[in-house]
Amino acid sequence: MSTILQNDLFIKAALSQQVERPPVWMMRQAGRFMPEYWEIKNKYSFLEMCKTPEIAADVTMLPVDLLGIDAAILFSDILVTGEAMGGDLSFEQGVGPRFSNPVRTWKDAENLSVDCLDKLQYVADAIHVIQQRLDGRIPLIGFAGAPFTILSYLVEGGSSRDFKLTKLMLNNEPELAHLILQKIADLTIAYLNMQIDAGVNAVQLFDSWANALSWNDYHTFSHKYNKYILANLKRTVPVISFAKGASVFAPVMAESNPDVISVDWNADLLNIKKSLPAGIAVQGNLDPFIMYADKPVIKAKIHELFERMRGENGFICNLGHGIMPDMPFDHVKYAVEVIREFRY
Ligand SMILES: Cc1c2[nH]c(c1CCC(=O)O)Cc1[nH]c(c(CCC(=O)O)c1C)Cc1[nH]c(c(CCC(=O)O)c1C)Cc1[nH]c(c(C)c1CCC(=O)O)C2
Numbered sequence: 001m002s003t004i005l006q007n008d009l010f011i012k013a014a015l016s017q018q019v020e021r022p023p024v025w026m027m028r029q030a031g032r033f034m035p036e037y038w039e040i041k042n043k044y045s046f047l048e049m050c051k052t053p054e055i056a057a058d059v060t061m062l063p064v065d066l067l068g069i070d071a072a073i074l075f076s077d078i079l080v081t082g083e084a085m086g087g088d089l090s091f092e093q094g095v096g097p098r099f100s101n102p103v104r105t106w107k108d109a110e111n112l113s114v115d116c117l118d119k120l121q122y123v124a125d126a127i128h129v130i131q132q133r134l135d136g137r138i139p140l141i142g143f144a145g146a147p148f149t150i151l152s153y154l155v156e157g158g159s160s161r162d163f164k165l166t167k168l169m170l171n172n173e174p175e176l177a178h179l180i181l182q183k184i185a186d187l188t189i190a191y192l193n194m195q196i197d198a199g200v201n202a203v204q205l206f207d208s209w210a211n212a213l214s215w216n217d218y219h220t221f222s223h224k225y226n227k228y229i230l231a232n233l234k235r236t237v238p239v240i241s242f243a244k245g246a247s248v249f250a251p252v253m254a255e256s257n258p259d260v261i262s263v264d265w266n267a268d269l270l271n272i273k274k275s276l277p278a279g280i281a282v283q284g285n286l287d288p289f290i291m292y293a294d295k296p297v298i299k300a301k302i303h304e305l306f307e308r309m310r311g312e313n314g315f316i317c318n319l320g321h322g323i324m325p326d327m328p329f330d331h332v333k334y335a336v337e338v339i340r341e342f343r344y
Pocket of ligand 1: 029030075078091093143206321322
């Protein structure tokens, strides 16, 4: 690590070193649950916010200044790689992400571009601005979507409940799926290495919808590509592998040798950690929905997890999935305070 960080709890825990308390950050920590996010969001579209480095930096800094978390995460979206490859991406209020030109045929797949890193230059520019603003206070996490999760959005043309079209492709035309997955994986390697060169202090690969896959399909269509990506990253910063489904797939994820595995809320985190090779840290695994509960419940659930993880190096506190737009801001802030006051 070249930068000297004032608060390096997150990096230490990611590298399984001893810390006085677990570090905390939360997925979707910059977002619609914050009134200050809406002040910006009411002026720009979501993609304008992502693509304007000064605005992306302003939004990245909101939870740093308002919540006091131990790591910032770049404000962007996993779907920007799909857009750079040729996807016509939009985010409509109430509808969510949409690709208006879904990728379903060999011709569609062949048209996807891999040599398009220049289209993502705005992300490197944002990282430079954010690192100036952070000024070494806490680390910055970069990220990308894992190939299977990006494939699902490209094929479905947006969010999906059951991934019917994606699974139809995996079953009926596996070679077509492999062509698309390989292209996404190759761009993702270049993209994450670009973020590392631009100065992020860690990267996270989001395989949000891995839990849709069977055990064998997970190996064939997800793990294979995630492993290929991790093998080709500049391993100068910690790498976090996230899957909704990590409760089941964690031992497989470990084979791609990440520094950290981020676990949803279904599993017992200590059991997962003990099942992994020494030196792999875990992140998670609070049920995000505790944020709706009364404050004493929030505190009790955090302490329950921390007591369970007592004595374990290599534990980063996070939610098993992202903060929801209607979660009370003061509950999230309270959760961070409880974590920051905790000492082993
Ligand atoms: C699957 C996925 C996406 N995006 C992402 C994932 C993986 C994590 C996960 O599993 O949730 C990742 C993501 N999306 C966003 C970030 C920024 C950093 C952070 O604060 O975590 C990150 C890391 C901002 C965002 N990404 C999005 C928003 C909301 C945009 C808005 O303000 O309208 C934000 C703050 C939009 C988005 N982008 C995506 C969806 C499903 C949606 C929201 C749909 C909806 O609820 O309206 C795709």
